[in-house]
Amino acid sequence: MSILEIRxxxxxxxxxxxxxxxxxxxxxxxxxxxxxxxxLGPSGCGKTTLLRAIAGFEHLDGGSIHLDGVDMIGVxxxxxxxxxxxxxxxxxxxxxxxxxxxxxxxxxxxxxxxxEGRADEMLELVGLSGxxxxxxAQLSGGQRQRVALARSLIARPKILLLDEPLSxxxxxxxxxxxxxxKSLQHEVGISFVFVTHDQExxxxxxxxxxxxxxxxxxxxxxxxEIYRRPxxxxxxxxxxxxxxxxxxxxxxxxASSTGGPSIRLFDGGASGAxxxxxxxxxxxxxxxxxxxxGAIPGYIRQEVYLGxxxxxxxxxxxxxxxxRVTARDEGRHYAxxxxxxxxxxxxxxxxxxxxx
Amino acid sequence: xxxxxxxxxxxxxxxxxxxGFFFFxxxxxxxxxxxxxxxxxxxxxxxxxxxxxxxIFGWADGVIEWYEPIYLTILFRSMLMAVFxxxxxxxxxxxxxFWVSRLPERMQLFFMFLITLPFFTSLIIRLYAWLVIxxxxxxxxxxxxxxxLIAAPLDMLFTRFAVVLGMVYVMIPFMFLPVYGSIExxxxxxxxxxxxxxxxxxxxxxxxxxxxxxxxxxxGSVLVFIPSxxxxxxxxxxxxxxGLMIGNLVEQQFLDARNWPFGAALSMVIxxxxxxxxxxxxxxxxxxxxxxxDA
Numbered sequence: 128m129s130i131l132e133i134r135x136x137x138x139x140x141x142x143x144x145x146x147x148x149x150x151x152x153x154x155x156x157x158x159x160x161x162x163x164x165x166x167l168g169p170s171g172c173g174k175t176t177l178l179r180a181i182a183g184f185e186h187l188d189g190g191s192i193h194l195d196g197v198d199m200i201g202v203x204x205x206x207x208x209x210x211x212x213x214x215x216x217x218x219x220x221x222x223x224x225x226x227x228x229x230x231x232x233x234x235x236x237x238x239x240x241x242x243e244g245r246a247d248e249m250l251e252l253v254g255l256s257g258x259x260x261x262x263x264a265q266l267s268g269g270q271r272q273r274v275a276l277a278r279s280l281i282a283r284p285k286i287l288l289l290d291e292p293l294s295x296x297x298x299x300x301x302x303x304x305x306x307x308x309k310s311l312q313h314e315v316g317i318s319f320v321f322v323t324h325d326q327e328x329x330x331x332x333x334x335x336x337x338x339x340x341x342x343x344x345x346x347x348x349x350x351x352e353i354y355r356r357p358x359x360x361x362x363x364x365x366x367x368x369x370x371x372x373x374x375x376x377x378x379x380x381x382a383s384s385t386g387g388p389s390i391r392l393f394d395g396g397a398s399g400a401x402x403x404x405x406x407x408x409x410x411x412x413x414x415x416x417x418x419x420x421g422a423i424p425g426y427i428r429q430e431v432y433l434g435x436x437x438x439x440x441x442x443x444x445x446x447x448x449x450x451r452v453t454a455r456d457e458g459r460h461y462a463x464x465x466x467x468x469x470x471x472x473x474x475x476x477x478x479x480x481x482x483x
Numbered sequence: 484x485x486x487x488x489x490x491x492x493x494x495x496x497x498x499x500x501x502x503g504f505f506f507f508x509x510x511x512x513x514x515x516x517x518x519x520x521x522x523x524x525x526x527x528x529x530x531x532x533x534x535x536x537x538x539i540f541g542w543a544d545g546v547i548e549w550y551e552p553i554y555l556t557i558l559f560r561s562m563l564m565a566v567f568x569x570x571x572x573x574x575x576x577x578x579x580x581f582w583v584s585r586l587p588e589r590m591q592l593f594f595m596f597l598i599t600l601p602f603f604t605s606l607i608i609r610l611y612a613w614l615v616i617x618x619x620x621x622x623x624x625x626x627x628x629x630x631x632l633i634a635a636p637l638d639m640l641f642t643r644f645a646v647v648l649g650m651v652y653v654m655i656p657f658m659f660l661p662v663y664g665s666i667e668x669x670x671x672x673x674x675x676x677x678x679x680x681x682x683x684x685x686x687x688x689x690x691x692x693x694x695x696x697x698x699x700x701x702x703g704s705v706l707v708f709i710p711s712x713x714x715x716x717x718x719x720x721x722x723x724x725x726g727l728m729i730g731n732l733v734e735q736q737f738l739d740a741r742n743w744p745f746g747a748a749l750s751m752v753i754x755x756x757x758x759x760x761x762x763x764x765x766x767x768x769x770x771x772x773x774x775x776x777d778a
Contacts, residue, residue: 182675182679183678183679184675184678184679203678204675204678204679205678205679205680205681205682205683206681209679210679210680211675211676211679213672213675213676214672215670215672217670217672217673217675217676219673219676219677219690219691219695220695221694221695230677230680230682230690231680231681233690234677234680234681234682234683234686234690235681278680279679279680282680282681
């Protein structure tokens with residue numbers, strides 16, 4: 128059952144030059160009970176505007192937002208049973224950690240003993256027991272992040288909004304928090320709507336990802352769907368590294384490109400124009416003379432050693448951009464310019480069909 | 484190390500010399516004079532004489548001078564008027580500062596220029612303008628009479644009200660700048676976070692905005708309070724006999740009564756009292772400010 132329903136959300140900004148920008152251009156979205164949804168996209172795609180509209184900080188120029196069946200248009204932020212974790216955390220520096228966490232209860236007029244008890248419970252939930260008397264300034268970045276989480280969960284909102292909350296943390300802490308956020312969400316059973324421009328973050332945590340671009344939704348799907356079956360070239364390029372090639376389908380089971388290699392397909396019945404998408408990890412590299420039939424011929428342009436993995440840039444005949452290949456380091460070394468061939472499982476090739 | 488120290492001494496010596504000659508020197512003279520016998524026609528007789536302070540605090544020699552509680556009363560009243568001035572300035576300035584801080588940057592700079600604009604005109608001229616506005620046949624009374632709201636002109640000039648009004652007018656820039664500074668630094672997401680967590684506008688103001696901008700309020704209050712307590716020009720022009728402040732008393736002792744030692748004693752008392760009040764205030768605010776300042 129969906130708890131949040133957004134229909135055809137519109138928001139127009141005026142630029143300083145006098146023009147207009149559609150920050151939200153007809154966005155529709157549903158969030159289910161207890162679901163972790165990520166709004167993913169580059170900066171300026173409208174994801175933060177959408178989040179702020181849900182929170183009640185921005186009005187919409189058109190469309191509707193329903194929370195649990197209740198129309199939210201015109202409802203001020205302080206009346207919405209929605210809480211937000213801000214990018215900067217926005218902790219109140221003049222209050223103790225405990226009072227920060229209890230703030231929602233304080234302004235709701237709940238007695239001091241009860242709200243402090245509940246604040247301490249929340250602090251325990253996020254792993255900060257005993258830190259209640261400190262001030263936010265005395266905490267590390269990761270700890271402040273947890274305070275912000277505890278503060279926004281204490282009133283048990285119907286939805287928790289998170290505005291790039293991990294972007295200020297260093298890489299290691301960020302990865303740890305990704306796992307913790309996900310398990311926290313399971314524990315509290317509240318729907319999370321998470322905004323990020325980091326595709327890895329989105330893949331790690333989400334039940335569903337909403338990929339946005341210039342105010343519209345490009346694709347909605349599970350992380351696997353988004354990664355494996357991107358609906359548009361934009362999604363394919365934004366999520367993970369990828370190789371793309373314009374191809375023609377003629378129903379023969381082969382996708383042919385002009386001047387470039389042909390690619391064998393798993394299900395080649397269709398015909399028309401399409402973009403073939405092959406992930407770097409789905410390609411395997413071998414010397415040209417050992418290659419099986421149908422492998423894509425190319426030349427080594429560059430080899431990058433990354434410890435557990437090797438990244439190759441391959442010049443493929445007939446392709447303007449080099450292809451990327453990821454391989455396990457098996458001690459094999461290729462000289463630059465070496466003749467190689469890329470083999471693949473036809474089932475791993477994804478086609479983005481062009482509308483005819 | 485040695486060179487750095489020499490450099491530092493070089494940099495700090497102008498201010499040290501200046502304050503030494505023109506502040507601590509005169510202060511010392513006033514301090515000494517306050518314990519000397521007044522000369523018959525001005526100046527001092529070099530005899531130790533504690534009755535200057537006695538006249539203020541409750542003992543006097545009873546021959547030439549008598550104790551009058553009026554000096555302490557006027558000092559207390561002056562401080563009260565200064566407090567009113569501070570509060571009025573704050574009430575006027577706070578919403579304006581908030582509004583200005585939300586303007587586009589270029590408009591903010593223009594507004595800062597407007598705030599400092601009165602400094603381009605002489606204080607005396609600006610005060611006489613108030614005289615014209617407030618006098619019985621002045622702009623306000625003429626307007627109210629013409630509208631039929633009053634039957635006879637209001638007595639606004641030469642009252643304590645007029646003095647406070649004038650002081651608020653003169654002191655507003657000194658309140659505006661620090662208050663604006665702290666409001667401008669205020670993180671907007673704190674206001675959003677407070678609303679997000681269910682706080683109404685007034686709750687956000689009392690629990691978040693006000694404590695966060697306390698350092699600016701404190702700084703502005705000090706800057707307005709101190710010159711207000713000892714002010715004598717504004718009450719001179721707008722206060723008349725009823726609006727007399729402690730600063731006028733000091734002025735009269737030096738210029739009219741030609742009792743320098745008594746004027747000096749009054750000055751020392753004003754300074755001691757204001758300093759004490761400010762120290763208490765500052766320690767409280769510094770404590771609150773530290774809480775706001777960290778993070």
